[in-house]
Amino acid sequence: MEPGDAARLGPGRAARAPPPRLLLLPLLPLLLGRGLRVAASASSGAAAEDSSAMEELATEKEAEESHRQDSVSLLTFILLLTLTILTIWLFKHRRVRFLHETGLAMIYGLIVGVILRYGTPATSGHDKSLSCTQEDRAFSTLLVNVSGKFFEYTLKGEISPGKINSVEQNDMLRKVTFDPEVFFNILLPPIIFHAGYSLKKRHFFRNLGSILAYAFLGTAVSCFIIGNLMYGVVKLMKLVGQLSDKFYYTDCLFFGAIISATDPVTVLAIFNELHADVDLYALLFGESVLNDAVAIVLSSSIVAYQPAGLNTHAFDAAAFFKSVGIFLGIFSGSFTMGAVTGVVTALVTKFTKLHCFPLLETALFFLMSWSTFLLAEACGFTGVVAVLFCGITQAHYTYNNLSVESRSRTKQLFEVLHFLAENFIFSYMGLALFTFQKHVFSPVFIIGAFVAIFLGRAAHIYPLSFFLNLGRRHKIGWNFQHMMMFSGLRGAMAFALAIRDTASYARQMMFTTTLLIVFFTVWVIGGGTTPMLSWLNIRVGVDPDQDPPPNNDSFQVLQGDGPDSARGNRTKQESAWLFRLWYSFDHNYLKPILTHSGPPLTTTLPAWCGLLARCLTSPQVYDNQEPLREEDSDFILTEGDLTLTYGDSTVTANGSSGSHTASTSLEGSRRTKSSSEEVLDRALGIGDQPVSSRGTRLVFPLEDNA
């Protein structure tokens, strides 16, 4: 580390925007606190009125002009998105797979960026500025006395003296440049919530251990490896004189953190379309969802790493542990916030008959989910992370209590929001390459970064997979590992983290590099997914509810993976006792309390809390006649386990919900006799039997018993 390192951190952080969190909720400055605008006392003289009227008219005209430009620039983005949507349709229509919609959005963004950059005149004027000397420090509000009238000004940001003139630059370029916090507070939350809410729970939970390992350990490993490699690159750049400003070790680590957030949106879309292997899908999707959260918290912990004494830059154990503490604190706090709001929503939807009014239900669901974000921000945690866990909790509990209409409404609402936000971010990325005015292109750094993320990804996937395979019954094959290695795309989260702070030279260089990495990975890796899948012999055409597939698959199989489907191996992956403990707690207590499903609490709780149990248990639980409102089995881990607990599972060959069919009762009782562990396995969908739950019945296709 260098002298001045720590001191640099302080101002560096603050300089990104003098009130650095003031804009954290960009909706707020706009929504709030403008109400105190007080009337101008009209001056009494007619002449004064006349001149002031003229003056105000000029201001009004100028403001109107600015307003129009604002509308035009927002229209530009809408046009971009509309174009993207139409082209996506064309691509989907013609089954073009080499370019994903996000890649497309970036290309259109690039084109519009070029037009805006080189096609519009560099008007200055318009923005009248006046210097005014102030002592002490910058205040957030300023009262200015203009020939007897007082005007209120709010602090917008600090400007380096050298760049005062560049403030008055191309108006249009300026208009299309958004506040970075918009990405963090308006566009990311719906994306992340949707990820949590649409999690394919069955496959996610049966790979939970591996996903957690990849997301937490893997991201940390990747962050430190990338950070250290980049520090080497930076040292090299200094040696050859390529670096013109400061670049500290913590900056390198910060870069490692932001670039470790993978976003395989392109790969996952293709997986979805081709029905690729569900376990691989779950691993990739789960990892990317969680490592976004890890990367956010990691990056803010690194920023908080500030050794005591401003001039010491040696390793400071206290600061390090403080950072670790901050990481754990923020993460667990955000997790708790999200989970709590989800649980409250579940309770509200369970104990009211709100499901008779889907509109009210949807509105409540939306408000509660949004309040998670605000609650976390209000408590100083990370709203985006809270929203992720809120989404998972809502899907796991609340979703069961919703009416059929609300289920589709909420899913569709967040799907639309997610789609718009994601494509907006990607088209903005394309635009930013030409319209962002503080790019620092450093070829050495960029090449170094590409090498570093490659090595970081490798050091993340292969060793971890090796250790995981020691514990996993169903090993993660080499082809899966290669595919995971290949799918390390960077996307919206890396961009949002990078653009959040572009105040210092180092951060600008990081931003430019991140942008190029996103471009490269989305285009090249996105385009190469289909060939790669085929080359790595990864199964496609898998029905997510029916795995492993029969060998004579009705879907297209790029190449059969004979040895991989060794069924014995995959019987009990990830059945760690901790997970089982959690599962039975969830199943016996949480689900019955929070939803209409599960065993009645009166049977699972000790006798002395019988009254409480009776109050909390939904009457529907006792009422076996009424099938649970259940549509998307992927959203619900198992409803059928209720049946298992009572030992009356029903098995049918055709997968239709047979209710105590006589022909299968023998089979059912045989299964019930098997060891409890196996039962749990099957209830979790972990076993070798494709378990599809219908209502309160478990239904096993008999095909492999034949």
Added chain:
Amino acid sequence: MEPGDAARLGPGRAARAPPPRLLLLPLLPLLLGRGLRVAASASSGAAAEDSSAMEELATEKEAEESHRQDSVSLLTFILLLTLTILTIWLFKHRRVRFLHETGLAMIYGLIVGVILRYGTPATSGHDKSLSCTQEDRAFSTLLVNVSGKFFEYTLKGEISPGKINSVEQNDMLRKVTFDPEVFFNILLPPIIFHAGYSLKKRHFFRNLGSILAYAFLGTAVSCFIIGNLMYGVVKLMKLVGQLSDKFYYTDCLFFGAIISATDPVTVLAIFNELHADVDLYALLFGESVLNDAVAIVLSSSIVAYQPAGLNTHAFDAAAFFKSVGIFLGIFSGSFTMGAVTGVVTALVTKFTKLHCFPLLETALFFLMSWSTFLLAEACGFTGVVAVLFCGITQAHYTYNNLSVESRSRTKQLFEVLHFLAENFIFSYMGLALFTFQKHVFSPVFIIGAFVAIFLGRAAHIYPLSFFLNLGRRHKIGWNFQHMMMFSGLRGAMAFALAIRDTASYARQMMFTTTLLIVFFTVWVIGGGTTPMLSWLNIRVGVDPDQDPPPNNDSFQVLQGDGPDSARGNRTKQESAWLFRLWYSFDHNYLKPILTHSGPPLTTTLPAWCGLLARCLTSPQVYDNQEPLREEDSDFILTEGDLTLTYGDSTVTANGSSGSHTASTSLEGSRRTKSSSEEVLDRALGIGDQPVSSRGTRLVFPLEDNA
């Protein structure tokens, strides 16, 4: 008029917010133009760094605190809405009708307002202010030199010298006070769009003439009567010394305009619930939707009324005609914008196969509808008005081209947005009574306003109804007129218009009065709707698709309206030739061009444009086998008229879609022979036969032929 009137207009307008339209799109200041924040050049000395780091830390802490408060205040609103939703559910559950959800939202708002006002300490501090003298005029951007560093400030508003200290007031009150433009640009558009999109077209169109008369003539009459009455009240107040500041004639007219926007949301909700008379519903709903648009444009035209020569306040013909011209210009411009975007969306959805991908379709629909708003604002028209007509156009054309899933998605999306926005506005109103800090309660003005709106409404409804009844075949009965008189509630639009400009004393008085009028009308009139319906003998329990109802109605009828159902009278209401001309143009050319329905263009267009006709006609039109995707007959005027044109209408007694049932073919041919005018009537649902269209078949219940 008074001396100083015109001069007052200028500054008065400008003073509401120095850049008066800068905030017109409140999303924009937040989204755009903050990107030029440039790095602070780090000072080189370690000591300087140290002190600056400390300083920045203080700023950061302060900003973080402010951010938390922002989150908390937004959380307050979410809590309010959540409470409202839960109570609405309870009310709906228990069938409580005396208080509507909006009334409820206001009550909760009031309670929270009282708590915030009297329960929170009046902290000052926090907002550090500094006076700084500037010459010339106020600039929109200010660069301030603070001990060598430059900070950028943006203009927020003008502050009257007397109130400088009040700027530093209760923080929390300040936080819950929103920018007035938020109402206009974020909350109103979804409400208005939803109104247009969910318009029950059949009933709307058959009362179109009356609705237009009420909305345009009626609102103008009401505005002028209220304006003049209030001018009398103001004169009186001056006489008795109750008025402490200026109040001009144009201010009175402005008040007349804003308070003429009716919003019978409460009444309509009860109508909907009780299935009250559909014609009355259409009249009330149609009038309220359109008069919102009229009131917006009227109020901005009145603001633009500025006699030449600043000191003359006599009637100025030039200025008056300029105002009328502005009214017509803005109105027709906004109308065109809305219609054009709707038509473009219809074309896009027709000629692409986007309906295979409902997500893309919904996103496109949403973006195009939003772009109307921006387009209108960019061109200097009124976005809200454009959005209304866009909604109507989308419902009339685009809706037909959407996939079934997108239809429900778009409806639900806008329904949720509308619900949230409406309840937010009403709960904010409740809150504003206590948290808004510039109330001017003037009992004389308030009483005068109540009398004036009563008289204005009476002068609007009764004479107009009299003249309309001269032309209408189905007269608007006295009970309907009384009900319309009674339903003159004021709501979201009046509030949004009133809060938009609260700079001057007169405007503050208007705002307070408007708030009280909204409270009174929503609570009292809302609560009195059910008794009033019963007292006025207005039919309830009417199936909107089956009118007039059989006398032995299965629904509850509060009191039979025997003489009203004189069927001969209602045969051809509103069948003015202009409307018929439009209808056949729409049916023969627009619908076939823009949607998949209607007669093939090859048959309606002249022979020489055969090629064009063939290109534009959807193949589905020829394909009688495929029934048009048709679900909500209220959304579509008539699909069945295609059949009528070809003279093969099918009539069934039970209303089920019979396809060429032999038993009814005789009846069908008899009908086809009737005069072309009657056929059109029936096709429009105007005739005495309840016409319900299914697919491409017209189906007439035979009951009244028996």
